[in-house]
Amino acid sequence: MVSPSQLASWQPAKLSEIAEQVLAHRRTLTGLHDDLDTGAPPASWTFTDATRARAEHHRLSGLLATQVSETVGVVDALDTAVSAITSAKHLLEGAMRRAGAQGLNVDHGTGRVTVVRKFDDEDELDLARTVMHEVSEQIDTALRDADAADQALAAALTRAATTDVNDVGTLAQQQALLDFEKLSPADQVAYLLDHPEAYTLLGDHVSDAVKEQVGERIADDLDRLARHPEDFADSDAVARYGRLLDAFGDDPGVMAPMYERIGPDGLLGTLNGIGSMLYVSSGDQGLAHLAESLRDGLGTASKAAGFDAKGYGEDLVRYATVTAGGDRQDAYFRDYPSTAMGASVLDFLLRDGDYGEEFVRGVTWQLDEFERTAGTLGVQTWMHHSGDGWPLNGIGVDPDQVMGRWPDPMAAAMGQLGEHPGLGLEFFTEDEGRYEQYFSERDWSRDGFEGISRAALGIGTDQENLAQQGHGTGMFVSEFFDRITKNPEFTPEHAAAASEPIGDLLKHYMPAVQSAVGHGMGGDVLPAQVKTLDDQPYLPLVEFYPELDQGDLLKLMNVALSSEEGVARVAEGIAGYRQTLLEGFTQVYSSVDAPGAREELSRLLSDSASLEGYTQRRVGEAAIAGAVSKDQQVAAFTKLVSEAAGLVPVPFSSEVGEIAGQAGTKLWNTAWGHVQQLPTDHITETFASNAAAEAQQQRDAAESSQRDMVINSYLSMVQAGVLDVPADRLDVWAPGGELVSLATIAPEDLPYYRGQVDLAMKGSVDPKYLELIYESEFQRWFEKS
Numbered sequence: 001m002v003s004p005s006q007l008a009s010w011q012p013a014k015l016s017e018i019a020e021q022v023l024a025h026r027r028t029l030t031g032l033h034d035d036l037d038t039g040a041p042p043a044s045w046t047f048t049d050a051t052r053a054r055a056e057h058h059r060l061s062g063l064l065a066t067q068v069s070e071t072v073g074v075v076d077a078l079d080t081a082v083s084a085i086t087s088a089k090h091l092l093e094g095a096m097r098r099a100g101a102q103g104l105n106v107d108h109g110t111g112r113v114t115v116v117r118k119f120d121d122e123d124e125l126d127l128a129r130t131v132m133h134e135v136s137e138q139i140d141t142a143l144r145d146a147d148a149a150d151q152a153l154a155a156a157l158t159r160a161a162t163t164d165v166n167d168v169g170t171l172a173q174q175q176a177l178l179d180f181e182k183l184s185p186a187d188q189v190a191y192l193l194d195h196p197e198a199y200t201l202l203g204d205h206v207s208d209a210v211k212e213q214v215g216e217r218i219a220d221d222l223d224r225l226a227r228h229p230e231d232f233a234d235s236d237a238v239a240r241y242g243r244l245l246d247a248f249g250d251d252p253g254v255m256a257p258m259y260e261r262i263g264p265d266g267l268l269g270t271l272n273g274i275g276s277m278l279y280v281s282s283g284d285q286g287l288a289h290l291a292e293s294l295r296d297g298l299g300t301a302s303k304a305a306g307f308d309a310k311g312y313g314e315d316l317v318r319y320a321t322v323t324a325g326g327d328r329q330d331a332y333f334r335d336y337p338s339t340a341m342g343a344s345v346l347d348f349l350l351r352d353g354d355y356g357e358e359f360v361r362g363v364t365w366q367l368d369e370f371e372r373t374a375g376t377l378g379v380q381t382w383m384h385h386s387g388d389g390w391p392l393n394g395i396g397v398d399p400d401q402v403m404g405r406w407p408d409p410m411a412a413a414m415g416q417l418g419e420h421p422g423l424g425l426e427f428f429t430e431d432e433g434r435y436e437q438y439f440s441e442r443d444w445s446r447d448g449f450e451g452i453s454r455a456a457l458g459i460g461t462d463q464e465n466l467a468q469q470g471h472g473t474g475m476f477v478s479e480f481f482d483r484i485t486k487n488p489e490f491t492p493e494h495a496a497a498a499s500e501p502i503g504d505l506l507k508h509y510m511p512a513v514q515s516a517v518g519h520g521m522g523g524d525v526l527p528a529q530v531k532t533l534d535d536q537p538y539l540p541l542v543e544f545y546p547e548l549d550q551g552d553l554l555k556l557m558n559v560a561l562s563s564e565e566g567v568a569r570v571a572e573g574i575a576g577y578r579q580t581l582l583e584g585f586t587q588v589y590s591s592v593d594a595p596g597a598r599e600e601l602s603r604l605l606s607d608s609a610s611l612e613g614y615t616q617r618r619v620g621e622a623a624i625a626g627a628v629s630k631d632q633q634v635a636a637f638t639k640l641v642s643e644a645a646g647l648v649p650v651p652f653s654s655e656v657g658e659i660a661g662q663a664g665t666k667l668w669n670t671a672w673g674h675v676q677q678l679p680t681d682h683i684t685e686t687f688a689s690n691a692a693a694e695a696q697q698q699r700d701a702a703e704s705s706q707r708d709m710v711i712n713s714y715l716s717m718v719q720a721g722v723l724d725v726p727a728d729r730l731d732v733w734a735p736g737g738e739l740v741s742l743a744t745i746a747p748e749d750l751p752y753y754r755g756q757v758d759l760a761m762k763g764s765v766d767p768k769y770l771e772l773i774y775e776s777e778f779q780r781w782f783e784k785s
Contacts, residue, residue, distance in 0.1 A: 002147045004139065005108040007092055010146070012085040015153075019078035027178060072177070072205070077156030084149035088142040095138035102131045111139045173201055181205065189213045196247030208253055215258030218244055223266045229273035229338045238286045245293035252304035259301040264316035265328075269336030270294065271345045271392065276338040278391035288395045295353050302359035309355075313362025320346050320409075321370045321382065343387030347407035350416055352396060357420045364413045364427060368434070371410060376442075383407060383446070411444055411451035418451075418458030425459050428479075429472050435528075439483035448497025449490060449559075456480045457501045461508045474530040474544035477509065481548055482528040485555040492562040499566035502559050507573030509546065511539060514577065514607060516548040517614045526552075538584025538604075557618045570615060575716075578608040582720035592722065592764040601722065602765050605713050612709055707754045708742055710767045714757045715741065723764060732756055 041053040099106050103117040113136040119125035180202050183191060188210045192199060199206075222241060225231050232238060248254040259267065274291050278284060302309040318324040319332055320342030333340070350363065371379050387393070387407035397405055417424030428434050444452050459465060460477040484490050492499075506513055511533060526549040533545035548556075560566040581604045589597040717723045718739060725733045733740060733756070745753055757767050 002143050002150065003109050004092060004096075004106065004111050004143065007085075007089060007143060007146045008108075010085055010089065012082045012089070015078050015082045015085070019075050019082070022075050022078070074156060076205075077153050081149045081153040085146055088146040088149070091138055091142040091145075095135045095142065098131065098138075099135045102128055102135075104128070104132055104135060106135075106139065111143055112136075113139065176201060177205060185210050185213070189217065193217060193244070196244050199247045199251075203251060206253075211251065211253035212257040214248065215254040215256070216261045218248070218254075219258045219261035219266070222270050223262050226266060226269035226273045226336050226338070229276055229336075232273050232277035232287065233281070235284065235286055238284075238290055242286060242290045242293055245290070245297050249293055249297040250300055252300050252307075255297045255301040256304035256307045259298060259312070260307065264312055265319050265324075265332045265336070267294070267298070268316060268319050268342065268345055269332070269338065271348070272336065272338035272341055275341055275344060275390050275392045291348065291392060291395060295349050298349065298359075299354045299356075303356035309359035310362035313359045314366045316349075317346065317363055317366035317370065317409075320386075321367075321374075323370060323373075341386045341390045341392070343383045343407045343409055344390035344392045346409035347387060347405065347412050348392040348395065350409060350412035351405070353416075354419075355416065357423050360413070360416045360420050361423055364417060364423075367410050367413055368427075371442075372437075379410075380443075383409075406446040408444070408446035408451070410442075411447040414438070414451035414455040418454040418456075421459045421462035421465050424455055425462075425465050425469060425472060425476060428459070428476055429469075435479045435483055439480055440486050442487075443489050444487075445489045445494040449484075449495035450497035450501065452484070453495075453498035453501040453505070456484075457505045457508075460505060470542075471530065471544040474546050475528060477505075478528040478530055478546035480505075481512075481546060481552050481556065482526070485552045490555065490559065492558055495559045496562060498559055499561070499563035500569060502556055503561070503566035503569030503573075506556060506560055507569045507576070509548075510573040510577040510611075511536060512546055512548045513553060513573070514611050516550050516553045517611050518607060536581070538581045538588075554618075557615070561615075561619050567619060574608075574611055574615060577611070578604075578716055579720055581608070582716055582722055586721045598764060601717075605765060608713065608716075609709060612712075707750060710757055711745075711750070711753050712742060713765075714761055714767075715739065717761075717764075723761070726760060729756065729760060733760070 041050055045053070096106060099113060103115070105114050105116045106112070107114075113132050115125075115128050115132055117128070119128060176198070180188065180191065180198075185207070188206065192202070192206070192210070192214050218241070225237070225241075248258075262270070271291060271294065274287050274294075278287050281287065301307055302312070315324070319329070322329060322340070322342065324332065346363075346367075374382065390407075393405045393407055417427060428438075438452060442452075444450075456477070460473060460480065462473070465473040489495070490498075495502075515535070526547055529547050530544040531547050533539065533542040557570075560570055585597075585601060585604060589600065592598055592601060714723070715733075718725055718733070725739075732753075740753075742750075754767075761767055
């Protein structure tokens, strides 16, 4: 640590002189690029040595550019050190003067402050001690800041001396940077606004003050357009502001001042103006791009330090819902004449934007207040009159959707909570009445239940939520399972967009699905509740695990299995759940010949057969786009399970090591953040390819899937290491050294492979036993449906 005497002796002005000298050398070196260009071998030279000459010229040019680039970092480090050391010296000098005035002693070697005077008055002594502590803190701060500046400068100088790194570019670019740095701040602002493309080169060397002015200038110009929305017809002006936001949109130093300046009312007025002009200009792409750039820029600003993102979000909702209050709302309508389409604007901003947590907090809580105050009819009326049919709804949407999205800002906000799962859990648990309002009662059919389902998926599978608030997270998932299924609009028809997130959520909670299928309560009888997950020896003990009853599971499955993507997520869950159990089995039993191993293996595969039989029945009953028949849907699902084997999407992966050993831990660790998914195009191919297969086989769904399930079970045991492929059957099961899957076996060869399973599984598990289990489970659920 620097001592007071050392800091007092430092002369930051000398560093400034050194910086000027380095800068002068930098200018000289940069100026050499003209000489280098002049000395380049002419293009007309075609003899052998010309190639070497050009290579050497290129090398010298690169070395010079690197040397010049490194001086940029040195000058910046020197300037930063001058500022920091000067401030630290001033702070130290002030502290020393104050100490002297109060009769305090400062040790110039250590910075220790002591009271040396004697005081007869206790109050004066207390005051002296208070001042002593304050002076001590000032000195400590000054010494820490000076030490940090010293270390940062030393690191920069060491880097320049020991490495060859070019952070700027060619000599011509170095010259452009020098020319820019010579400009006054006002001229730098003007230059950046006229040449936004130069910001890629110059951005790291622009001062905070200049960035702030750039942002404010853009805000003022956009605000003027919003106040005169007919000017949005100027395509050149619109394109210019699109380019400006493209250039500066990722820099919080520009975006935060810009959005502070334009304000929530100005932003709403600007987007309303863009929407109005889009309405009469047949979807001008420049306007659409500007709207998207404004959304992206708001995301950048919302994450900037010091930006009041929560307040901004609250006020944006107030203006959009016409609840800002008399004078403020009147001023908005007076200043911004475009049609007020608040629901469309909010939905557009929230549906695809990437925002900081505090902005999402402000928006969501304020929308919640609005929804509770306005009531269902008021909210629906607002969304209809200020959202439906507006051009912003069509930006980023499939062109075949003529009307675009049906805007629902609260649904979009729910999706944002899924991106901020800790905040989402707070939203629902701080007021449990929100479970009833948003799960059981609210109609989410405008966005197909997508937002609320993505909220459930994000909140209910977040590692931090599970680790720190296990009971709250478990109850949240249980409340969702229990209540969303009671929502009258939660049907495959009205909740189509929820298919994949619901399938993904069930995938992560497959033990709860298995429990409901195997021995859960029939019908819809269980309230929301959690239990200890301790009934499966190969899964970790989880204290707070959501329960599912068969009635809720049926409705969840009906939605999840209504799309190819949802089917794939459920298939991944079944495959991963089975594979995890088999991996755990291999850690407990050394072989299938170990005492009790065959019985235990039969039990595990029976559970798997039960789960797959139930789900395949549901798949057969679902209406899945892309499938040509119910039988084909079941066959495709079975093949997807085979493809997904080895994926393990079950929570609490870190705890399995104590139970299933290293192999199990490795599998479980794929559950969080690394869950592989079957590619969408592969799902479609699977459905398409099975159309011909079904025509050839002429078998009913139960028979063909029963066969496929047995093949799948064998392949899963091989993948888990429970069984080895017999040496004389390697060419059948692993041609070329790679294990086959149902998807790689030709349909006409499946009966042959079923016969091969009898030979391969001989002495371990009877395949016919599995067929009986599967058939009984399939038929049991068939009879219930």
